[in-house]
Amino acid sequence: MSDARLPVERLSIILGEVRDVGVSQRGPRRTRLDVAADALPALLELLKGRAGYVHLSAISCVDWPVDGQFELVYHLWSYELNALVSVHTRIARDPGVYVSVYDIYHPAGFFERDIHEMYGVFFEGAPDMEKFILTEWDGPPPMRKEFDSEAWVNEHFDWQDYRPDWLLELEAQGGGIVTPPDEQRFSRRGITESDDES
Structure with missing residues (x-):
């Protein structure tokens, strides 16, 4: 068993326990997983507890207004395997509500708060959804694609x-x-x- 295949082999053991997970390899130590929104928390628990992906590096958000969706991407790192897994899921843009994964990864609290502020996504169960960067901002979430920064400034x-x-x-x-x-x-x-x- 080659060292470069270790991350994929470790993942293959647990992926069968979560339904409909799409897997694509982006390199020897980089994997993309696509999963339904309702299955994501269980997958994150497995990745952390049994596959060694103990570090949540970031949560990013992509706005897909034509599809009426937000794509949430959870970037997980394994120090043991020196490998990155990016877990992608999509949620409805309206109402833009999802579940917090703070109980699984505590750093999620910061990332969820940032996404709430910039995109307007509300994370149920998050410890804090208050503004922390745009404290005096009264405009719409500025990272949504329909936000016209030039018109707003003018x-x-x-x-x-x-x-x-x-x-x-x-x-x-x-x-x-x-x-x-x-x-x-x-x-x-x-x-x-x-x-x-x-």
């Missing part, structure tokens, strides 16, 4: 043309920063021609 901020003296001197000498109007990213709402001339 709606909530008045732009000022910031041109300090040193930049004006450079421009007078033919240098400086030049952005043609058709390449400007944000609107110049609130900036008048007299502001541009000062």
